[in-house]
Amino acid sequence: MSIKRLAAVAAAAALGSLTLTACGGAADAQEAYATPDTPEVPSLATPLNVVASFYPLQFVAEQVGGDLVNVSNLTPPAADPHHLELSLAATRVIGDADLVIFLSGFQAAVDQAIEQRQPENVINAADFVKLLPASATGGHDCADHDHSHDHDHDHDHDHDHGHSHDHSHDHVEDHDHSHDHDHSHSHSHSHDHDMGGLDPHFWLDPTLLAQLAEPVAAALSAVAPENAEVFAANAAYLVERLHILDAEFTTALTPFEGAKLITNHTAFGYLAHRYGLEQIGVTGIDHDLEPSPARMREIREIAERHNVTTLFYETLVSPAVMETLARDLDIEIRLLDTLEGLTQQSLDNGDDYFSIMRANLVALTEGLNVG
Secondary structure, eight states: OOOHHHHHHHHHHTTHHHHHHHHHOHHHTTSSSSSOOOOOOOOOOSSEOOOEHHHHHHHHHHHHHHGGGEEEEESOOOGGGGGOOOOOOOOOOOHHSSSSETTTTTOHHHHHHHHHOOOOSSEEGGGGGOEEEEOOOOOOOOGSOOOOOOOOOOOEEESOOOOOOOOSSGGGGGOOOOOOOSSSSSOOSSSSSTTTEEEEEGGGGHHHHGGGHHHHHHHHHHOOOHHHHHHHHHHHHHHHHHHHHHHHHHHHHHTTTTTTEEEEEEEHHHHHHTTEEEEEEESSOOOSSSSOOOHHHHHHHHHTTTTTTTTEOOSOOOOOOHHHHHHHHHHHEEEEOOSSSOOOOHHTTOOOOOHHHHHHHHHHHHHHOOO
């Protein structure tokens, strides 16, 4: 039995019914959790109108607001949020919303619309989540750099899952990363997907997505104070569920610590860092770039040297490059969803953040190899 299969067997107990949950959509995922003890909801003449700029922010708003909010997603199904363009009607929706949730620097059109329309209540996710420097592959094997995995697993949370490998985002301490954001709506972004060298994909670490729950609850409570208790209870329930998901990932991926995670582009830095994997992107953060022949040779060498058995492609990026690599190497290819946006098929299946993340976990445990 290969090292990969031994690790997969060791992780099987942790996965339990995970595969069924991942395939069964959001409804099945809910069965694992008790219904929160939510206070009685006062009636509203009309729900609050919340605008989210892309899916993970929409998900948090829906979970915290429940039936008391209508959440509009500015990014259509299957669209690439990196290159979102807004119609005049969508820009007006931003100005009229009770609350707008966005990530500054990630979607230039949204930044511009917020500056133009000046919505009264705005949450910038970057003010509540400590973003990491972008993982630049630069044609180098991640193993050649200083990735000691000497993590703390300290996210300033009160939740303790007893993780044996202490991950932390404190490894960014050598970078100037103060996040002194100005919320006067005079954002100093160049509006060309300018993240200032930071990786925007924080939601792939469930504990970081959890950090948005309470700020969203507070913002909704400021608009509808009569429902503050409901929003707070919903936020606490979401945080609990996200930390349970984090514990599932930690348990299932512990046997694969140090495994090479080869993807289209480096969108999975937060997931890799949290759970002790080595992310290697064919390209860097910008998935629009074509890899050079030298980079393709380098990826092949990395895969062969580390006995990689699976390459991972994404829903919103063409799999052509990864399919070619997989054929050349005679290895498998699997989907790993960035959750930047849901496809129409995912919507039709009733999938949500939890079911797709659990499908990702199945793909990882079946595809990674520590050999």
